[in-house]
Amino acid sequence: MLLKNCRQGLNLLLMILAIIFPITTVNAFEPFQPLPSSPPIPDTNPQTQARIDLGKRLFFDRQLSVNGSLSCNSCHDLSRAGSDIRPRSPGATGKTSERSTPTLWNVAYETVFFWDGRANTLEQAIAEHLLDRNIMAMPTTTTVVETIKTNPIYEQKFNDNFEQGISYDAISAALASFIRSLVTPDSAWDRFLQGDADAISAQAKRGFDTFVETGCASCHFWVNLAGPVPGLAFQQGEGFYELFPNYPGTDYERRYQLSADLGRFYVTRDDTDRRMWRVPVLRNIALTAPYFHNGSVKTLDEAIKVMAKTQLGKDLRGADSADIAAFLATLTSEMPVITLPQLHE
Amino acid sequence: MLLKNCRQGLNLLLMILAIIFPITTVNAFEPFQPLPSSPPIPDTNPQTQARIDLGKRLFFDRQLSVNGSLSCNSCHDLSRAGSDIRPRSPGATGKTSERSTPTLWNVAYETVFFWDGRANTLEQAIAEHLLDRNIMAMPTTTTVVETIKTNPIYEQKFNDNFEQGISYDAISAALASFIRSLVTPDSAWDRFLQGDADAISAQAKRGFDTFVETGCASCHFWVNLAGPVPGLAFQQGEGFYELFPNYPGTDYERRYQLSADLGRFYVTRDDTDRRMWRVPVLRNIALTAPYFHNGSVKTLDEAIKVMAKTQLGKDLRGADSADIAAFLATLTSEMPVITLPQLHE
Numbered sequence: 001m002l003l004k005n006c007r008q009g010l011n012l013l014l015m016i017l018a019i020i021f022p023i024t025t026v027n028a029f030e031p032f033q034p035l036p037s038s039p040p041i042p043d044t045n046p047q048t049q050a051r052i053d054l055g056k057r058l059f060f061d062r063q064l065s066v067n068g069s070l071s072c073n074s075c076h077d078l079s080r081a082g083s084d085i086r087p088r089s090p091g092a093t094g095k096t097s098e099r100s101t102p103t104l105w106n107v108a109y110e111t112v113f114f115w116d117g118r119a120n121t122l123e124q125a126i127a128e129h130l131l132d133r134n135i136m137a138m139p140t141t142t143t144v145v146e147t148i149k150t151n152p153i154y155e156q157k158f159n160d161n162f163e164q165g166i167s168y169d170a171i172s173a174a175l176a177s178f179i180r181s182l183v184t185p186d187s188a189w190d191r192f193l194q195g196d197a198d199a200i201s202a203q204a205k206r207g208f209d210t211f212v213e214t215g216c217a218s219c220h221f222w223v224n225l226a227g228p229v230p231g232l233a234f235q236q237g238e239g240f241y242e243l244f245p246n247y248p249g250t251d252y253e254r255r256y257q258l259s260a261d262l263g264r265f266y267v268t269r270d271d272t273d274r275r276m277w278r279v280p281v282l283r284n285i286a287l288t289a290p291y292f293h294n295g296s297v298k299t300l301d302e303a304i305k306v307m308a309k310t311q312l313g314k315d316l317r318g319a320d321s322a323d324i325a326a327f328l329a330t331l332t333s334e335m336p337v338i339t340l341p342q343l344h345e
Numbered sequence: 346m347l348l349k350n351c352r353q354g355l356n357l358l359l360m361i362l363a364i365i366f367p368i369t370t371v372n373a374f375e376p377f378q379p380l381p382s383s384p385p386i387p388d389t390n391p392q393t394q395a396r397i398d399l400g401k402r403l404f405f406d407r408q409l410s411v412n413g414s415l416s417c418n419s420c421h422d423l424s425r426a427g428s429d430i431r432p433r434s435p436g437a438t439g440k441t442s443e444r445s446t447p448t449l450w451n452v453a454y455e456t457v458f459f460w461d462g463r464a465n466t467l468e469q470a471i472a473e474h475l476l477d478r479n480i481m482a483m484p485t486t487t488t489v490v491e492t493i494k495t496n497p498i499y500e501q502k503f504n505d506n507f508e509q510g511i512s513y514d515a516i517s518a519a520l521a522s523f524i525r526s527l528v529t530p531d532s533a534w535d536r537f538l539q540g541d542a543d544a545i546s547a548q549a550k551r552g553f554d555t556f557v558e559t560g561c562a563s564c565h566f567w568v569n570l571a572g573p574v575p576g577l578a579f580q581q582g583e584g585f586y587e588l589f590p591n592y593p594g595t596d597y598e599r600r601y602q603l604s605a606d607l608g609r610f611y612v613t614r615d616d617t618d619r620r621m622w623r624v625p626v627l628r629n630i631a632l633t634a635p636y637f638h639n640g641s642v643k644t645l646d647e648a649i650k651v652m653a654k655t656q657l658g659k660d661l662r663g664a665d666s667a668d669i670a671a672f673l674a675t676l677t678s679e680m681p682v683i684t685l686p687q688l689h690e
Contacts, residue, residue, distance in 0.1 A: 067435065079688045086414070090414050340682075341424055343425055
């Protein structure tokens with residue numbers, strides 16, 4: 001892994017790219033890019049409309065939780081920008097998830113999953129969700145398969161779309177296909193990057209400059225403003241992490257208990273991973289309050305100030321954080337229309 | 346109330362109608378009718394598309410539960426024919442509802458609400474749901490109003506559509522408007538009643554005859570196969586109830602604990618109301634397992650046998666219950682397409 005975290009920053013990435021690619025490509029490298037119209041699709045899980053539709057059924061199906069109380073959409077609410085308005089989400093049995101539910105929109109462009117990056121693929125992340133005691137709490141993979149098999153429509157659709165028919169892997173694969181279809185390329189920021197200079201306001205432009213000058217863009221760059229995507233220096237499974245808080249001892253850290261959770265350390269047990277976190281996606285960030293891994297911060301303006309202080313050691317002026325908020329608001333996309341599947345057809 | 350329950354039966358209703366209406370109308374009375382294209386709308390809550398849309402937002406909004414965990418759709422799942430696949434539904438705080446969640450489709454044609462008919466209007470039923478400790482568990486009406494007020498989109502939409510702006514009554518009224526839009530007139534049974542003799546199979550026709558001959562139609566008649574609708578002998582608030590079980594002491598009663606809950610008695614404390622229940626809607630019944638007030642019976646075929654035995658003292662032959670099931674399947678409608686609202690707009 002050439003670039004483990006963004007303390008090494010955007011400049012280092014550019015250096016690496018200069019080594020990897022011919023100079024002409026590097027000259028063309030732009031750290032901010034519109035969202036590509038389709039995300040990377042793994043060879044192991046080819047995308048078809050039928051698989052997307054099947055995954056959508058599963059996404060809204062409460063049978064995937066131990067007591068039939070939750071569907072994926074219960075926390076990753078597609079009426080709420082794919083996220084949850086709660087700091088943390090109660091799972092099927094009432095136990096609360098350990099961390100805040102992130103949005104699913106545009107995760108198809110990520111290299112690792114979960115706040116601590118412990119899943120290398122979306123398929124793995126889904127497979128873990130279903131069995132997680134704090135989330136869907138299904139007892140075993142066999143129970144999941146048997147539950148889904150009770151519905152003859154699923155039997156037919158899995159047989160039509162997966163060589164092995166219904167299996168735990170096929171269930172995760174279908175869900176991953178649906179989630180990969182959740183992309184929001186239609187933001188003002190994308191239109192601006194595509195050449196429409198009037199797509200964003202003067203304040204948002206000022207906010208973008210402040211965002212870069214303050215140092216936010218060291219981590220929050222590229223198509224998701226969350227660092228490299230698969231194929232850009234990073235491969236699937238290589239995470240882009242940052243220490244948080246980076247400047248310890250602030251009032252914010254105490255107030256929002258930002259250091260209580262050691263993040264990636266729990267995955268690797270490597271001391272250098274204490275309080276390391278995957279750089280989160282900023283697309284649609286204005287819609288996905290509350291903020292941070294513990295959902296402790298309620299407003300975007302406060303989250304911007306917390307980040308400037310704890311990550312970059314800077315006290316932002318009110319006008320500056322307002323400008324940055326105006327820029328971040330340009331990352332909000334029109335949400336695609338989602339129709340409810342009919343699970344009993 | 347001329348006709349309190351269906352032990353007095355359909356024949357009595359016809360007699361009553363003969364008294365109330367001129368003879369020509371009575372001759373034209375048909376106990377089975379296609380679903381009218383629009384349900385009765387109370388003068389106190391006029392229906393507009395804007396109010397329906399506002400109600401739909403609220404219906405999918407988890408902010409209406411105490412901890413943000415449930416929306417109306419969490420139990421009255423419009424992906425699941427407006428019902429729940431669980432026998433009973435866990436509420437926002439994990440307490441389980443006392444009775445099985447009924448479908449919301451076509452309740453607009455009902456005269457009373459809840460299994461025990463304790464709400465005279467849909468608006469009252471909704472108002473009670475939000476505060477029910479076992480359901481949405483909001484602490485007070487004021488909390489509900491304050492929560493909804495935190496969202497400026499709601500503020501605007503309530504101001505546009507309700508004279509009083511956001512109020513507890515207006516929230517219930519908007520939700521009622523949306524729920525009244527949930528009608529499924531497009532079933533094979535409706536097409537058959539409208540003159541398409543081929544809309545239902547020979548088995549379904551035989552099943553209908555058996556349904557009537559067995560005595561099911563004494564209670565299960567008219568547009569919802571649930572007895573009178575507002576304006577047909579009954580006014581809004583007058584419930585059509587039946588004793589259940591009617592023939593006590595059966596194996597079914599023990600196996601499914603059908604007598605444990607005293608139903609309407611808990612509302613009125615009148616001994617004649619012990620184990621009296623509102624006659625439930627049969628539209629889309631093939632999609633809304635499990636069955637009965639306690640959700641104890643898993644399959645429609647078993648539910649039919651239980652009803653014949655406990656209500657009418659009859660042991661149905663397998664072929665007869667299969668025929669009745671085929672008839673009941675004709676009450677399944679194409680479900681209207683529902684798009685998810687975007688709550689953050």
